[in-house]
Amino acid sequence: MNLNRLSAHDLEMQAREVEHQIKKLEHRPRPTPSERRLATELKKIRLAVKDRLAMLTRIARS
Numbered sequence: 001m002n003l004n005r006l007s008a009h010d011l012e013m014q015a016r017e018v019e020h021q022i023k024k025l026e027h028r029p030r031p032t033p034s035e036r037r038l039a040t041e042l043k044k045i046r047l048a049v050k051d052r053l054a055m056l057t058r059i060a061r062s
Contacts, residue, residue, distance in 0.1 A: 003052045011056070015049045018042050 006014065025031060025039040 003048055006052075008053060008056050008060075011049055011053050015046065015053065018046045018049065022046065 003011065003014075022039060022042045025035055025042070028035060031039065
């Protein structure tokens with residue numbers, strides 16, 4: 001996923017979707033190893049999206 005090509009609105013939508021998927025996985029009583037890996041990857045994506053949004057916000061305020 002190339003976050004550089006997404007607008008701020010698209011990034012916010014992506015962040016909400018990723019957050020929803022993470023919460024869904026975290027509510028499982030016994031996640032499988034693949035579900036745990038997926039949750040880890042989603043958390044990395046969440047961080048990247050938040051970083052990109054913060055950068056866009058700083059640029060917009062400049």
